[in-house]
Amino acid sequence: MINKKWFTPVRFSHLTSHAAVGSILRDQNDWLMRVKDTRSWSANNMLQLHAVERAKQHLRIHQKLLLPPLAEFDESVNLRIHGTTIPTERFPSWMKCNQCNQLFYEPWRANEIAIDEQINCQACKEGILEQVTWCATSSFGDLLNVPWHKICHRNNNKNNNRNNKKRCTPNIRESRLKIVSGKQGRKIIECLKCGSTANFEQADFKEHGHFQVKEKVRVSQEEKGITYTVMEVNDPRAYSPVNERALVIPPxxxxxxxxxxxxxxxxxxxxxxxxxxxxxxxxxxxxxxxxxxxxxxxxxxxxxxxxxxxxxxxxxIEIIAGDMLGDEYLALTTPEDFPEGADFITRHLTDDWAKFIDDLKGAPELQTAARLVNQLVAVDRLRVIEVFKGFSRAASDIEEHKPVPVVPPDLVNEADWLPAIELFGEGIFFTLDDEKIKEWESNQLLRQRASTIEQRYQNSDIILPDEAIPSPRFIMLHTLAHILIRELESTAGYPAASLQERIYCSPADGMTGILIYTAVADVAGSLGGIIELARPDRFLRLFDAALRQADWCSLDPVCGEMEGQGPAWLNRAACHACALVPDTACSYNNVFLDRVFIKGNSASGIPSLIDVLRRADG
Known part of the structure; x- marks a missing residue:
């Protein structure tokens, strides 16, 4: 293939998530590419994030935080790229003919054609070569091309043609392997020379050492062999980014x-x-x-x-690492005069909210629901730091209840910096009456229902942030946040995937708050659609609509009576029709959701939030 660079645009905010180091993505020429580790990035041309020490300490990060390199495409000057790009490499390295199904290793190296041109099959002369969509990963975060010859001949050639006395040896320069469909539609790798065949879907094999494609990252002296599993490149186990977020708050x-x-x-x-x-x-x-x-x-x-x-x-500043949510909660609930140009600006509307509730007439139900909200704050501007800490992959040998190892962005964990982005946006923050919530969560039936989810969580392989404890309070706040996000999608016009939740839940500290915000890296500012809904009259309609949506699901009574659904059965009355949101909008893997913690269940004797308020008002 003609040696020429080509470029694929990627949104800035994707460089710490699904398009980060180690990910496999498809470029504009339809090639599958692997994003290379940060050792090959041009760190000298990257900007360092400042005024983020508090966030770093909370996230237990000691490295510098650098913005990923930025390149701009100039169509006016010979299609030149200004700035620095992030390097990638073609992966997987094998291609398959769409007619004869034969495999070829890196055929682009022997073809003097442009990058955006197709490669013709040299075997059948009729087909077009396409990249295979299979890779091999380990539970240590490793990634390899599938060793097709090794898997095909793993049974020591016992399926070889009896007249062929020679052992079949690998030769990547000669095409002799093909992928065919076997019984029940399973994919099979077949050797055209000796006749060996083998199923390769979810097949395991051993390698001595840890690899990222062609690079041996390290050799394990303690382990006799690392287990790799063959899977499709779009398998959820093939790549999971590990990132964390924190608000930048005063000072x-x-x-x-x-x-x-x-x-x-x-x-x-x-x-x-x-x-x-x-x-x-x-x-x-x-x-x-x-x-x-x-x-x-x-x-x-x-x-x-x-x-x-x-x-x-x-x-x-004296900071207690790990108490990030407590500090954010204090900043959100404390009125302050902010300087012009500050990255965190709030407007406290609690007094306006209280006056608006008192002036409500002829709407006792609305008044009852409104009194559940204690504080109302419009977050006119916020800055969020998102740090990419690494990625993980999985294989079939992962031990039960054991966390999957995380591979650092530089693969060897020696760099003094991490990629990070800063997001700017706006949001709505509100708190619920802590005394009323304490009365509500004291119900024994609620505690028993939450205990069932907690037990399932302890027996599952799912790992969530420390603050995600499936208590009645947390499940209620998390479910309410999801329903509010769905309401905001139709009311404010923001796609649910562009919204984020932040749950502040701690009975010991009296934290019972929800922040719903939107923040993007591509523009510094906001559209104002969300903060407009923080006006008392509009927020009441939003809040009341969310409570009413929790009462009913289009899949009821099935959804409302489910004993468990979702990953590891960590949800109950929550499905795609009522409470689930896009994964990008949820901080907790779309689990710990149950509408019963809002609407109650009269048949089971579980009170709703409104029932508790009515008793308190009565």
Whole structure:
């Protein structure tokens, strides 16, 4: 194939999820590609995220956070690319003829054709070669091309033609393997030379060492062999990104991006060179360069360098790692005057909400539902940091109840940085009356129902964040958040996949809140559609509609009476018709959902939220 680079555009926000390091994606020329690890990225041309120390400590990250490289396509100048691209490689390396089904290894190397042209089969002369869609993965995150010859002849050639006395040896330069359909539609690999055949779907084989395609990452001395499993490239087990999110909250979010302090942080390398200069002439030249770069005077720069406060990072803030949601909850519930340009801006509408409820007349049901909401906050602007920590794959030998190992973005876990993106958007935050919720969750029948889900979770292979505890409070908040997302999709016009949930649930700390927000990496700002719904009159209609939607599902009574559904039966009255949302919108794998925790079940004696409120008001 003609040696020429080609480029495929990918959304910025996908580079920490399904198009991140190790993923297999299809490019614009219909090739399957593997995104290469960060050791091959141009880190020197990547920007570092600043004012994120609090988020890093909460996420237990000590590395720097760098934005993925950005390249722009210029059609006006000979179709040139400006900036830095992320390298990929063609994978799988095998291709199959769509007529004779024979396999060829990297046939593009012997064909002088353009990248977007098709490759003709050299065996039958009639077919077109297409990439096979099969790969081999291990439960240690490894990835290989399928060793077709090894699998086909794994039974020591016992199926060979008896007249062929020679052992069949592999030869990737000679086409002698083909894929055919066997009994019951199962795929079979067949050797045209010796006649050996074997089923390869979900087949296992051993390799000594850990590989990422052609690169041996490390050799395991303790293990006799690593088990690899053959699966399709789009199998969910073939790739699972591991990423985490955190809100940037005050004081870090209050930084003025136009201030000299912030500019100094962005140009930390230049500032360190000035501080480390040993000769006066060198120092003067660096200062002159810095004043031109930072658009400031020499006196302003010297004053900033001498002021410890300008170079002190927010890492001096006392932070308890892991208490991220508690800090976010405090920031969301505490009124504050925000500086212009802050990355976190809230408007507290609780007083307006209380007045609006008191003025409601002739709508006792609405008043009852409204009194469940304690605080109402419009989040006019928020900044979310999403960090890509690595990826995992799985094979058939994964031990039960044992977490799947995570492969770091650089494969060898030696880099001092991680890829991360920053998302900007808006949202609605509200809290429920903690005293009323305590009365509601004290019901023994509710606790027993939640205990059933908790037991199933303990017996499952599913791993969720630590805060996801299937208590009555959490299941209720999570289900309510999902129904609100579905309501927002029709009310605000946002696709459900573009919305995110954040659940604040801790009976010990009195946390009973939900944040629904939208945040994207491609634009800095928001459309205002969600925060408009934070107005008391519009939010009441939204909240009431969500409570009514929880009462009924188009698949009732089946959905409402299910003993269990979803992964590991971790949902009960929740299905695609009522409470499930796109995976991108849910932080907890679409589990721990049950509408009964909102609507109740009179036949079982389980009270609804509204029943508890009516008793409290009565």
């Amino acid at each position: 870090e979010s209050n930084i003025d991006r136009n201030s000299l302090k912030y500019k100094l942080e962005l140009n930390s390398q230049l500032i360190n060179e000035i501080k480390g200069a040993t000769r006066e002439l060198q120092r003067k030249r660096l200062i002159k360069r810095a004043t031109n770069t930072l658009k400031c005077t020499k006196d302003e720069l010297i004053a900033a360098l001498n002021d410890e406060a300008t170079t002190a990072d927010s890492s001096n």
